[in-house]
Amino acid sequence: MAPVPDGVYRFQDQLGFLSVQAPAPGSPVLVTPDPGGYGPPPVWQIRNNDDGTVMIRAAFGPPLFLGYPGAPQPMMPVIASPEPTRWELRPGFDDEHIVIAVPANLTPDDEDGLVVDLGLMRMFPPRTALMTSQPDNPAQNWYLDNLGG
Numbered sequence: 001m002a003p004v005p006d007g008v009y010r011f012q013d014q015l016g017f018l019s020v021q022a023p024a025p026g027s028p029v030l031v032t033p034d035p036g037g038y039g040p041p042p043v044w045q046i047r048n049n050d051d052g053t054v055m056i057r058a059a060f061g062p063p064l065f066l067g068y069p070g071a072p073q074p075m076m077p078v079i080a081s082p083e084p085t086r087w088e089l090r091p092g093f094d095d096e097h098i099v100i101a102v103p104a105n106l107t108p109d110d111e112d113g114l115v116v117d118l119g120l121m122r123m124f125p126p127r128t129a130l131m132t133s134q135p136d137n138p139a140q141n142w143y144l145d146n147l148g149g
Contacts, residue, residue, distance in 0.1 A: 117131035
């Protein structure tokens with residue numbers, strides 16, 4: 001997979017758009033059906049790092065990054081973090097989708113890796129969590145909509 005260029009993007013899965021519930025540190029990251037009906041617009045800036053990872057920052061409001069609290073582990077909530085978090089963007093189940101993954105060097109005990117997925121808590125709109133990678137799971141595959149620079 002070629003690197004995703006720096007820019008402004010929207011992540012979408014079969015249920016909706018990846019978005020921050022509120023523009024505040026620790027706020028849950030949700031999947032919302034309406035792009036903008038549940039808080040800040042679901043728009044993210046991707047910035048490439050020299051090591052092949054990316055940082056994903058909310059494009060609106062205070063500097064908040066797609067992140068997680070503490071060391072990555074299965075079922076950990078994905079939150080808006082005030083600190084940049086490194087991610088890998090891996091190929092999805094087809095050419096139009098990607099998987100947002102914790103870098104492999106941060107999860108050496110988990111052979112399959114951890115990825116952004118729907119959490120197990122059933123609520124609306126659904127919250128996201130780090131879950132073990134299942135390449136064919138549609139909830140782990142994100143359509144990346146390039147909105148420009």
